[in-house]
Amino acid sequence: MDTESTYSGYSYYSGRSRGSHRHSERSRDRHKSRSKESSRSEKSVTIKAPPAQPLLGDDTNQGEEVQDDNWGETTTAVTGTSEHSISQEDIVRITKDMEDSVGLDCKRYLGLTVAAVLGLLVFLTPIAFLILPQVLWREKLDPCGTACEGLFISVAFKLLILLLGTWALFFRSPRASMPRLFVLRALLMVLVLLFVISYWLFYGVRILDSQDSNYQGIVQYAVSLVDALLFIHYLAIVLLELRQLQPTFSLKAVRSTDGEAFFYNLGHLSIQRAALVILENYYKDFSVHNPALLTASKSRAAKHMAGLKVYNVDGPGNNAAGQSRAMIAAAARRRDSSHNELYYEEADHERRVKKRKARLVVAVEEAFTHIKRMQEEEQKKAPGEVMDPREAAQAIFPSMARALQKYLRTTRQQHCHTMESIQQHLAFCITNNMTPKAFLESYLNPGPTLQYSRERWFANQWTLISEEAVTSGLKDGLVFVLKSVDFSLVVTVKKIPFIKLSEEFIDPKSHKFVLQLQSETSV
Amino acid sequence: MAHIPGQPVTAVVQRIEIHKLRHGENLILGFSIGGGIDQDPGQNPYTEDKTDKGIYVTRVTEGGPAEVAGLLVGDKIMQVNGWDMTMVTHDQARKRLTKKNEDVVRLLVTRKSLQDVVRQSMLQ
Numbered sequence: 001m002d003t004e005s006t007y008s009g010y011s012y013y014s015g016r017s018r019g020s021h022r023h024s025e026r027s028r029d030r031h032k033s034r035s036k037e038s039s040r041s042e043k044s045v046t047i048k049a050p051p052a053q054p055l056l057g058d059d060t061n062q063g064e065e066v067q068d069d070n071w072g073e074t075t076t077a078v079t080g081t082s083e084h085s086i087s088q089e090d091i092v093r094i095t096k097d098m099e100d101s102v103g104l105d106c107k108r109y110l111g112l113t114v115a116a117v118l119g120l121l122v123f124l125t126p127i128a129f130l131i132l133p134q135v136l137w138r139e140k141l142d143p144c145g146t147a148c149e150g151l152f153i154s155v156a157f158k159l160l161i162l163l164l165g166t167w168a169l170f171f172r173s174p175r176a177s178m179p180r181l182f183v184l185r186a187l188l189m190v191l192v193l194l195f196v197i198s199y200w201l202f203y204g205v206r207i208l209d210s211q212d213s214n215y216q217g218i219v220q221y222a223v224s225l226v227d228a229l230l231f232i233h234y235l236a237i238v239l240l241e242l243r244q245l246q247p248t249f250s251l252k253a254v255r256s257t258d259g260e261a262f263f264y265n266l267g268h269l270s271i272q273r274a275a276l277v278i279l280e281n282y283y284k285d286f287s288v289h290n291p292a293l294l295t296a297s298k299s300r301a302a303k304h305m306a307g308l309k310v311y312n313v314d315g316p317g318n319n320a321a322g323q324s325r326a327m328i329a330a331a332a333r334r335r336d337s338s339h340n341e342l343y344y345e346e347a348d349h350e351r352r353v354k355k356r357k358a359r360l361v362v363a364v365e366e367a368f369t370h371i372k373r374m375q376e377e378e379q380k381k382a383p384g385e386v387m388d389p390r391e392a393a394q395a396i397f398p399s400m401a402r403a404l405q406k407y408l409r410t411t412r413q414q415h416c417h418t419m420e421s422i423q424q425h426l427a428f429c430i431t432n433n434m435t436p437k438a439f440l441e442s443y444l445n446p447g448p449t450l451q452y453s454r455e456r457w458f459a460n461q462w463t464l465i466s467e468e469a470v471t472s473g474l475k476d477g478l479v480f481v482l483k484s485v486d487f488s489l490v491v492t493v494k495k496i497p498f499i500k501l502s503e504e505f506i507d508p509k510s511h512k513f514v515l516q517l518q519s520e521t522s523v
Numbered sequence: 524m525a526h527i528p529g530q531p532v533t534a535v536v537q538r539i540e541i542h543k544l545r546h547g548e549n550l551i552l553g554f555s556i557g558g559g560i561d562q563d564p565g566q567n568p569y570t571e572d573k574t575d576k577g578i579y580v581t582r583v584t585e586g587g588p589a590e591v592a593g594l595l596v597g598d599k600i601m602q603v604n605g606w607d608m609t610m611v612t613h614d615q616a617r618k619r620l621t622k623k624n625e626d627v628v629r630l631l632v633t634r635k636s637l638q639d640v641v642r643q644s645m646l647q
Contacts, residue, residue, distance in 0.1 A: 516563035519613055520581050522555040523620040 108177055118189055119166060122196055122229060126155060129203060129222040133215060136208075141215045151219045158226040165233050169241070175280075178272045179464060183471045188236050195232065199225050244269045249474050250494050253278050257294055257487040260286055265496065272470040275482055278491060279462060287446040289458040289487055292412035296345075300338060349410075356407040357444065363403040364436040367396040371430060393427035404443065413446060416456050459484045532609060535641045536601055536631040541592045543626050552620060552628065553587020554580050554594055559613030569597035570635075577601075578608045578616045580632070598632040605629075 130152075133141060207218060244267035251274060254261040262285045266274055371392050387395065404422065408414040429439040442451060449457050464470055465488075466480035476495035481488050543550040558567060560576045569579050580598045583590050600608045603619045611619070620628060 516566075517561065517613075518557065518563050518566045520555050520557045521613065521617045522582070522584075523552045523617060 108174060112174075115170070115189065118193060119170075122192055123159070123163065125196055125199065126159065126222045126226050126229075129225065130155070130219060132208065133212075133218055137211045137213075140211060140213045142213050144216045144219070148216055148219050151216070151223055155219070155223055155226055158223075158230060162226065162229055162233060165230075165237075169233070169237060176276050178276065178470075180272060180469075180471050182273075183270065184239050188232070188239065192229075192232055195228065243267065244273075248496055249274075249476070250496050251278060251474075252492045252494065253282070253482075253489050254492075255286060255289070255487055255489055257289065257291075262286065266474070268473055270471045270473055271466055271468065271478070271480055272464060274474055274493075275462075275464050275470075275480065275491070278489065279482065282459070282489065283450045284448045286449060288416060288449045288452050288456060290412060290416070290446060291458070291486065292415065300342070303338065304336070353407075353410050356403070356410045360400070360403040360407045360443075361436070361440065363400040364440055367400045368436045368439075370396050370399075373433065389427040389431040390423075392430050393423050397423055397426060408443065411446075413443070416446075416452055417443070421453065458486045461485065532601075534601060534633040535637045536633045537593075537637060539589075539592050539594050539630045539632055541588050541594065541628050541630065543628070544588045550621070550623065550626070551587070552589050553584040554589040555582040556600070556613075556616055556620070557581040559616055560610055561612045561614075570599070575599075576610075578611065578613075594630070594632065595634060598634045600630055600632050602631040603628055 203221070206212065207221075212218065246267050247265035248267050249265070251264045251266060252261055253264065262281070264278060264281060266277060269277070374386065401419075405414065408417060425442065426439060449459060454460070461484065463483045464480060465483055466478075468475075468478065468480075470480075474493050476493060478493040479491065481490050483489075541552050543552055556578050558564070558575075558577055558579045562576065564576045565573045567573065567575065567579060569581075578600045580589075580594060580596055580600065583594055583596050600616075602608060603616075604625065606619050608616055608619070
């Protein structure tokens with residue numbers, strides 16, 4: 001992708017797409033090989049994948065292949081897996097996803113059906129209270145005129161308000177599935193159930209059995225039930241929605257691989273709900289996890305211990321602790337110049353990135369000058385060369401493709417963006433009249449995870465690891481870990497300090513100044 | 524040399540007698556003063572007590588009568604010819620030093636090194 005093209009537009013496009021497809025295939029292989037190093041428990045049959053070559057070497061290989069004139073014949077290059085087969089790991093991963101999703105749905109639907117049944121029961125109870133006497137012993141009832149009708153209206157409207165409130169508060173698609181029960185919601189449902197059951201008991205014993213003739217009393221009883229239901233709804237709002245709004249705790253979430261940290265202010269929540277909030281914010285705050293950036297420190301760590309070998313001269317005694325201590329002491333003592341290497345390497349990298357960035361910015365600015373939005377009147381004049389945004393993007397893309405690819409390769413982001421996505425983004429920017437700088441914004445800085453397509457997230461399945469029960473509330477000093485496959489988020493809870501605010505009144509007339517002289521006189 | 528208002532000021536002083544030099548039509552002493560009760564004491568580099576509003580010697584010209592008499596930079600002038608200089612304005616101090624009918628000024632000056640020496644000798 002880093003060579004000049006002399007082909008026509010379409011063949012260029014297909015060549016590029018094949019290159020990028022293979023490229024993404026390679027990156028998937030790399031991801032697979034790397035994820036094998038991480039602690040996944042599934043055993044997998046290793047199909048011989050290409051060795052994880054350094055990124056630059058890999059791509060020059062690719063470049064040479066595309067440069068070949070017979071690229072049509074030689075595109076069936078040797079890769080570990082062909083483009084259409086799935087390796088063992090993929091199969092395991094797919095089945096795992098499937099059974100997880102099936103399990104989730106069952107649990108989710110169970111909760112929903114229980115809640116729906118309860119809600120229906122609660123809603124129909126007052127109506128049943130009103131209708132049953134009329135149906136069962138209409139003749140014995142005292143006639144009840146305007147008072148009853150007034151009460152009927154109030155029952156109707158209160159039921160309507162209750163219905164709207166419940167729809168607003170509870171009829172929302174669940175945004176997550178939690179490991180344990182949501183305690184407060186379960187308690188509220190139990191409360192409502194007990195409440196309605198007690199009302200039914202009273203009704204059944206005192207009214208149905210004795211066939212009370214005072215219909216107004218019965219209607220008032222139904223009204224009191226609806227009032228109490230409204231109050232329970234109010235309680236639900238306060239417990240479920242309002243209580244956690246006031247921030248009490250500050251949570252620090254640190255990503256274990258690169259130390260990126262963010263703080264979130266939360267109120268009184270259970271650990272699992274707090275974890276949910278943090279995960280929702282993870283996708284928008286943390287930059288996307290980039291495993292390519294972690295290899296440098298790993299290789300340094302390997303080099304630290306690489307030069308030392310421990311020989312056991314005292315016989316086959318298992319002196320593991322002594323060995324490791326000896327190694328640490330020796331490593332500390334020897335003259336390590338890796339800090340020097342790190343310093344120069346980083347300075348070099350900075351310079352290279354800046355140079356590539358400058359070239360990229362210039363290339364993009366130049367490319368954007370070739371495109372001009374056509375006005376309405378002009379559209380009728382020259383219908384020949386009119387292009388829609390997608391074609392315009394494809395037209396100017398080749399001039400900046402090389403600079404962009406080089407920049408992405410230097411900052412190790414090239415696996416996050418496919419050529420398709422770049423062209424789509426370019427068309428999007430052209431449509432919305434964005435400047436070159438706005439187009440580049442998503443490539444110059446690694447953005448939050450949501451910005452990328454789902455395959456690049458590396459963060460789809462989360463496990464909550466905590467020493468306290470996950471339904472217990474947040475406490476100062478609590479630590480829990482949200483583990484994903486490639487990395488984990490370590491969350492520490494700290495209490496927001498009690499703020500003592502005092503006031504001081506300053507009289508506006510008290511702002512007075514004097515001149516301070518420091519003169520020196522010679523005598 | 525911190526002064527508590529209402530208490531008498533005690534200090535170890537050195538007597539310095541300066542004979543004024545006629546320079547043109549002026550009688551000069553050959554040093555510069557700073558300080559005074561109308562000045563900012565916080566700018567005084569010669570004292571640790573930054574509320575001291577006394578008159579300090581800020582410069583001594585080379586070879587002038589003050590240097591000859593033994594005046595040093597950083598000296599605090601306590602008396603001039605019997606007149607007190609610890610609670611005067613800058614201008615009053617200037618006037619007391621530059622009286623045209625006086626040829627000689629007798630100063631009582633104090634400095635930190637004097638205080639230190641006395642204190643050390645008292646300790647021993």
